[in-house]
Amino acid sequence: QSVLxxxxxxxxxxxxxxxxxxxxSSSNIGTFFLYWYQQLPGMAPKLLISKNNQRPSGVPxxxxxxxxxTSASLAISGLRSEDEAYYYCAAWDNSLSGWVFGAGTNLTVx
Amino acid sequence: xxxxxxxxxNLVQPGGSLRLxxxxxxxxxxxxxxxxxxxxxxxxLEWVSSIGWDSDFKAYADSVRGRFTISRDSARxxxxxxxxxxxxxxxxxxxxxKGEGLGTSIGFDHWGQGTPLTVSS
Numbered sequence: 414q415s416v417l418x419x420x421x422x423x424x425x426x427x428x429x430x431x432x433x434x435x436x437x438s439s440s441n442i443g444t445f446f447l448y449w450y451q452q453l454p455g456m457a458p459k460l461l462i463s464k465n466n467q468r469p470s471g472v473p474x475x476x477x478x479x480x481x482x483t484s485a486s487l488a489i490s491g492l493r494s495e496d497e498a499y500y501y502c503a504a505w506d507n508s509l510s511g512w513v514f515g516a517g518t519n520l521t522v523x
Numbered sequence: 524x525x526x527x528x529x530x531x532x533n534l535v536q537p538g539g540s541l542r543l544x545x546x547x548x549x550x551x552x553x554x555x556x557x558x559x560x561x562x563x564x565x566x567x568l569e570w571v572s573s574i575g576w577d578s579d580f581k582a583y584a585d586s587v588r589g590r591f592t593i594s595r596d597s598a599r600x601x602x603x604x605x606x607x608x609x610x611x612x613x614x615x616x617x618x619x620x621k622g623e624g625l626g627t628s629i630g631f632d633h634w635g636q637g638t639p640l641t642v643s644s
Contacts, residue, residue: 415567445628446629446630448630448631450568450631452568457618457634457635457636457637458560458568458618458634459634460630460631460632460633463623463630463632464630469632499567501567501568503568503570503630503631505627505628505629507628509585510582511570511573511582511583511584512558512560512570512573513570514567514568514569514570515567516567517567517568
């Protein structure tokens with residue numbers, strides 16, 4: 414069982430808004446920044462959201478992140494077929510003195 | 524352009540050793556923490572190890588502590604992972620990952636393409 418809990422799957426139709434949750438604890442999300450990574454099929458992961466809610470250069474503003482307490486959410490608006498991917502949340506955990514990842518959410522665009 | 528190029532992955536017998544390397548370009552190596560993350564094909568991401576910008580701080584996942592050693596060489600712009608006492612469960616694609624800042628608790632912003640390790644007899 415992963416330290417950060419994500420739903421295994423999510424889906425939506427083109428143009429819809431979908432959200433993916435990530436639940437942690439005070440030793441990780443509650444204290445440290447939360448990051449989101451997108452992994453397209455056959456590719457290396459890519460940084461999608463940095464420091465809870467910052468979009469790196471080149472990431473469309475359709476992607477947004479938020480944190481409340483020990484939980485985080487990734488929202489994708491105007492869903493597109495190219496958004497089909499695995500999405501992982503990650504944070505430093507000071508109880509484990511290391512990084513923890515969610516198990517990943519497989520987003521399907523119907 | 525930031526580039527991270529891993530090498531060294533191979534087929535190794537259980538109990539064997541291997542060293543992974545990662546050569547970087549496109550950024551000032553000494554200004555960032557670096558990390559190794561692995562992924563079993565078809566599975567999720569697993570953090571392996573992190574090293575601070577000046578090598579003073581190193582962290583390891585429980586699954587590899589005492590068997591793996593992370594290091595960096597600024598003269599060669601290279602990150603390394605020495606892996607000893609390898610086990611079949613270490614089989615994975617190993618990614619070299621650049622941190623966003625000096626410290627290891629700040630996230631990852633660039634990933635290499637990975638180098639594959641298979642531990643099998």
